[in-house]
Amino acid sequence: MSAGAGAGAGREAAEELDAADPLREFRDAFVFADPDVIYLDGNSLGRLPSATAGFLGQLVTDGWGSGLVESWETWITWARRLGDRLAHHTLGAAPGEVVLSDSTSVNLYKLAVAALDAAPGRRTVLADIDDFPTNRYILQGLAEQRQLRLETLPSDPDEGLDLDVLRRALDQDVALVVLSLVSYRSGALMDMAAVNDAAVRAGARVLWDLSHAAGVVPLRLGADGAELAVGSTYKYLNGGPGSPAFLYVRKELQQQLRQPVWGWYGQRDQFRMAPAYEPVDGIDRFLVGTPPLLSLAAIEPALDVAGRVPVTRLREKSVQLGAYAVELAEVWLAPLGFRLASPREPARRGAHIALAHPDAARICSGLRAQERVICDFRAPDRLRIGLAPLYTRFTDVWDGLDRLRSFVGGRHHEQLPAAVSRVT
Ligand SMILES: *Cc1c(COP(=O)(O)O)cnc(C)c1O
Numbered sequence: 001m002s003a004g005a006g007a008g009a010g011r012e013a014a015e016e017l018d019a020a021d022p023l024r025e026f027r028d029a030f031v032f033a034d035p036d037v038i039y040l041d042g043n044s045l046g047r048l049p050s051a052t053a054g055f056l057g058q059l060v061t062d063g064w065g066s067g068l069v070e071s072w073e074t075w076i077t078w079a080r081r082l083g084d085r086l087a088h089h090t091l092g093a094a095p096g097e098v099v100l101s102d103s104t105s106v107n108l109y110k111l112a113v114a115a116l117d118a119a120p121g122r123r124t125v126l127a128d129i130d131d132f133p134t135n136r137y138i139l140q141g142l143a144e145q146r147q148l149r150l151e152t153l154p155s156d157p158d159e160g161l162d163l164d165v166l167r168r169a170l171d172q173d174v175a176l177v178v179l180s181l182v183s184y185r186s187g188a189l190m191d192m193a194a195v196n197d198a199a200v201r202a203g204a205r206v207l208w209d210l211s212h213a214a215g216v217v218p219l220r221l222g223a224d225g226a227e228l229a230v231g232s233t234y235k236y237l238n239g240g241p242g243s244p245a246f247l248y249v250r251k252e253l254q255q256q257l258r259q260p261v262w263g264w265y266g267q268r269d270q271f272r273m274a275p276a277y278e279p280v281d282g283i284d285r286f287l288v289g290t291p292p293l294l295s296l297a298a299i300e301p302a303l304d305v306a307g308r309v310p311v312t313r314l315r316e317k318s319v320q321l322g323a324y325a326v327e328l329a330e331v332w333l334a335p336l337g338f339r340l341a342s343p344r345e346p347a348r349r350g351a352h353i354a355l356a357h358p359d360a361a362r363i364c365s366g367l368r369a370q371e372r373v374i375c376d377f378r379a380p381d382r383l384r385i386g387l388a389p390l391y392t393r394f395t396d397v398w399d400g401l402d403r404l405r406s407f408v409g410g411r412h413h414e415q416l417p418a419a420v421s422r423v424t
Pocket residue numbers: 103104105106132134135180184209211212232245
């Protein structure tokens with residue numbers, strides 16, 4: 001597929017692609033506080049939907065201010081209600097299979113323990129050595145606490161984990177496989193159905209982290225045989241900083257699994273305040289305590305926007321944006337020492353690409369400060385360019401990479417001290 005008229009064609013080609021973009025009006029559903037900023041980091045923190053501030057303001061005034069504790073009558077169902085919306089629109093899951101709660105890290109812990117407890121004869125956990133740090137740390141902790149064997153599979157930092165490497169490691173001792181569908185650094189996309197199939201044959205369970213996939217990669221958790229999944233709502237789903245994560249447990253499995261944190265939100269007849277914990281039937285047994293209601297609520301207006309377009313359409317645009325960025329990077333940035341550090345083939349990537357450069361850290365911070373192009377740096381030497389299809393234009397790609405090329409071409413980064421930002 002060719003995204004456009006070619007990088008050599010100049011900015012007009014990008015303008016034409018924008019004019020022909022069937023999703024272009026979705027930008028109106030988001031806040032653009034500073035039109036000069038080129039935001040290529042929607043995979044870290046999605047943009048603010050225009051409706052969110054008003055929605056939350058009203059919730060605070062009416063729901064909290066007037067309704068007080070009586071508002072919990074409706075709020076109490078929201079983790080489930082929004083979970084069902086997400087299941088239907090984004091995840092390809094059935095009602096009652098998804099709930100919103102806690103952070104992705106905590107949900108990963110809860111589901112990993114639930115799966116391990118259900119496979120007492122098996123002692124091995126498989127993970128990708130290059131997975132997002134929180135996943136690796138949580139599994140390290142579990143392995144230490146429970147004397148499990150954590151086997152970290154070697155994966156290519158640009159191309160991701162090879163399915164054959166996983167297949168070879170799947171033996172009779174493997175209880176659990178934890179993988180990200182889209183690699184946080186390179187964007188490499190795994191084949192969910194093939195992984196699930198390989199694991200089932202070996203009698204193991206897969207726990208998917210969908211943080212970089214949800215909202216941009218069409219997902220069919222039901223049809224693809226997924227059993228367990230978690231993921232973030234503040235990235236491509238635009239739920240806002242720290243919005244509660246989702247967790248998915250396949251219906252047939254829910255009754256056999258118990259999670260390790262026995263809170264009252266997972267209790268049968270919660271308000272009976274019974275003396276002993278007895279998990280409720282269904283997905284709610286994976287809840288723990290009172291949700292951060294305002295953060296949870298912010299997911300609603302975000303889903304109102306996303307719900308207007310099928311993820312398959314978002315995927316089409318995202319593939320096009322990625323191909324265009326790669327094309328421009330090859331012509332403009334390769335001569336300046338950049339190298340594509342993501343799979344070249346669009347079908348094997350999520351919605352972001354990585355560009356490696358020995359001076360990536362300084363380039364990233366200088367680009368933010370001096371050029372107002374916001375992407376992020378990922379160790380050891382990658383610029384990560386996020387291309388959220390709901391609001392990223394082809395001209396944003398053109399302008400962002402154009403500013404990048406003139407910044408590095410002019411060697412401005414060489415004047416900068418080593419990057420010191422605490423958050424990259
Ligand atoms: C962003 C991200 C997380 C975030 O976890 P939090 O608990 O919300 O901090 C987890 N896993 C992956 C793969 C991510 O990309």
